Amino acid sequence: MPQPYGLLAEVTHQCPLHCVYCSNPLELRGRQDELTTDDWLRVIREAAGLGVVQVHFSGGEPLVRGDLETLVAECRRLGLYTNLITSGLGLTENRARTLVSAGLNSAQLSIQGDAAESTDLVAASKRFDKKQDAARIIREAGLPLNMNVVLHRMNLPRLDAIIDVCVSWGAERLELANAQYYGWALRNRDQLLPTKAQLDEAVDVYERRKAELAQHMELLWILPDYYEPYPKPCMGGWAQTALTVAPDGVVYPCPVAAEITTMEFSSVRDHHLEWIWSSSAAFEAYRGTEWMADPCRSCPRKELDFGGCRCQAFALTGDAGRTDPVCMHSPDHHLIQDALVRANEPDGAASGELVREELVYRRPSMSARR
Ligand code: SF4
Ligand code: FES
Numbered sequence: 001m002p003q004p005y006g007l008l009a010e011v012t013h014q015c016p017l018h019c020v021y022c023s024n025p026l027e028l029r030g031r032q033d034e035l036t037t038d039d040w041l042r043v044i045r046e047a048a049g050l051g052v053v054q055v056h057f058s059g060g061e062p063l064v065r066g067d068l069e070t071l072v073a074e075c076r077r078l079g080l081y082t083n084l085i086t087s088g089l090g091l092t093e094n095r096a097r098t099l100v101s102a103g104l105n106s107a108q109l110s111i112q113g114d115a116a117e118s119t120d121l122v123a124a125s126k127r128f129d130k131k132q133d134a135a136r137i138i139r140e141a142g143l144p145l146n147m148n149v150v151l152h153r154m155n156l157p158r159l160d161a162i163i164d165v166c167v168s169w170g171a172e173r174l175e176l177a178n179a180q181y182y183g184w185a186l187r188n189r190d191q192l193l194p195t196k197a198q199l200d201e202a203v204d205v206y207e208r209r210k211a212e213l214a215q216h217m218e219l220l221w222i223l224p225d226y227y228e229p230y231p232k233p234c235m236g237g238w239a240q241t242a243l244t245v246a247p248d249g250v251v252y253p254c255p256v257a258a259e260i261t262t263m264e265f266s267s268v269r270d271h272h273l274e275w276i277w278s279s280s281a282a283f284e285a286y287r288g289t290e291w292m293a294d295p296c297r298s299c300p301r302k303e304l305d306f307g308g309c310r311c312q313a314f315a316l317t318g319d320a321g322r323t324d325p326v327c328m329h330s331p332d333h334h335l336i337q338d339a340l341v342r343a344n345e346p347d348g349a350a351s352g353e354l355v356r357e358e359l360v361y362r363r364p365s366m367s368a369r370r
Contacts, residue, residue, distance in 0.1 A: 001278050002287075003051035006242035008058055008255055011040065011068070013247050015060040016089045017123040018361040019112065021150050021185035021192060024060065025258040028364045033248040037067040039268065041074050043245055046273035048078040052243075056083045058255075060247070063090040069102040076103025083108060088134025089127055096141035107138045108146040108175075113154075114161040121154065124361050135169035148175040151202065151224075152192035153343070159205045163219070171217055176206060178224035182256045182315045187360045193343040199227060226336055230301060231308025231324035238286035238310055243277060251276045253283055256311040260320050286310050291321060295329040 013028040035043070044055065055075050062068055063086055075082045084099065084107040109131065112119045116128035138145050147166045149155070155162065159176070166174045178199075181189050194202075203221075210219040225232050235242060239253040249267040252258055257265065263285065266276045277283055285291065289302050296307040307313075308324020316325045316335045325332040 002240045004047075004241060004243050004277060005052060006054045006056065007044075007047045007052045008056045008242065008244040009040065009043070009062075009071070010058050010060065010244060010246050010255070011035075011062050011065045011071070013060040013364075014064045015087065015362075016127075017061070017087050017125050018363055019123045019150075019184070020188045020359045020361055021122075021152065021179050022362040023180075023183060023185075023255050024362065025256075026183055026187070027258070028362075029247045030364065035245075035247065035249045035268070037070055039249060040067070040071050043249075043268050043273060044071060044074050044078065044080070046268070047243075048080055050274050050277055052080065054081045054083065056085055058085040061087050061090060063095065069098050072099060072102040072104050081105050086110070086134070087123075088131045089125070091134040091137055093137055093140070096137045096143075100141045100143065104143065106146060107143050108148055109134055109138060110148045110150075111162070111165065112149065114158050114165045118155055118158070121356065121359075132169060135171070139170050144173070145169065145171045146173045146175070147171040148177060150177050150179050151194075152179045153194040153198060154192070156194050156198045156202045159202050160209070163205075163209050163213075167213065167217060173218040173220070175220045175222060177222040180225065180312075182311050183259055184360065184362050186315055189339060190342065191359055193226065193339060194224070195344050196227065196340075199224060225309075225312075225326045226340060228326060229328045231305050231312070231326040233305040234309035234311070234324075237288075237306040239277070239283040240287070243273075245273075251280075254311060257282075259311060260314045262314070262318075262320065286321070293321070293323075295327075295331075296323050299329065 012034055013024055014031060057068060062084060072082050082103060082105050084104055086107060086109060088109050111131055112122040116126055119128045120126050135145055149162055179185050179192050185192060206221050213219060223232060235254045244252045244255045245268060246258060249269045250265050251268060252265055263282045265282045266280045292302060292307055296302050308327055310320045313322045313324050314320035317332050322332060323330040325335045
């Protein structure tokens with residue numbers, strides 16, 4: 001049985017932003033469904049018992065929870081490394097101080113682009129200034145500043161300027177995460193999927209800046225899998241290295257699996273985390289390679305990419321057990337190719353000037369409109 005080393009604690013789905021590529025499920029959990037402080041303390045203890053060594057506090061916006069310091073302190077007591085994944089909105093000097101005193105080890109600040117306009121377009125928020133404040137607060141609190149930006153057709157042409165912003169704010173590490181298309185991002189795929197030319201130019205920028213900044217900032221490039229011949233080894237394989245606990249206590253092998261509506265996932269309200277990890281049907285379903293059908297079953301790459309992403313297979317085909325359609329050998333690969341053809345058409349709907357009204361912003365009421 002593999003041992004998880006990371007816990008993604010999605011302590012809330014509440015968030016001041018409305019990003020069009022949010023990794024949260026379309027069915028957002030309300031505040032009334034959230035685990036209590038005592039529930040989370042138990043989850044953290046059970047995770048430590050299971051072998052977890054890193055806890056990433058995420059959301060939504062985790063700063064919305066007033067008990068974050070209590071949870072971080074419990075992690076410190078248990079010797080777990082803690083990371084705060086934040087939009088920066090709501091981070092004050094005082095909050096940073098209390099979190100660091102509780103034992104917070106690092107913070108990752110997300111931006112949507114290099115200016116207020118891009119934040120407004122992608123996240124329906126004008127608070128770019130708050131992100132700059134948050135970067136300063138994180139550094140003044142003595143934490144390393146890690147930054148993250150999701151890349152897509154609206155901001156890829158601004159990559160140089162985005163990197164400049166992160167350098168000027170003092171980031172030590174910048175994750176350039178090309179958008180992955182599930183959930184909200186899949187809803188907005190026609191507006192987000194870049195052209196091949198945009199991507200090629202961005203790769204040049206990334207390589208040039210990575211070399212230039214080698215002594216100052218680490219640059220990471222998360223591959224845009226639609227343009228790859230083989231899928232990514234998502235999560236290092238299903239239920240191999242990490243688990244996600246959603247705000248309502250339901251446990252998933254990855255942050256997106258809540259979208260797989262054909263599977264039943266268990267809750268920490270009903271079961272010990274150890275049982276969910278090692279014995280629940282959902283975690284067992286795609287662990288290892290035994291579950292695979294062809295073409296994966298007889299493919300020499302099956303131990304390298306594990307058949308790709310289960311969430312992507314479900315999102316595109318309705319069957320989480322199929323080969324990830326990104327794979328050139330998948331019988332469903334045309335689903336990817338069709339999207340790429342549309343993205344690269346000079347006059348297609350996907351390539352027109354972005355119209356804000358066409359974007360579907362992350363909002364709690366989305367489920368009612370499905
Ligand atoms: Fe990976 Fe399956 Fe494609 Fe082989 S056939 S490369 S194992 S996704
Ligand atoms: Fe869930 Fe890939 S995002 S398995």
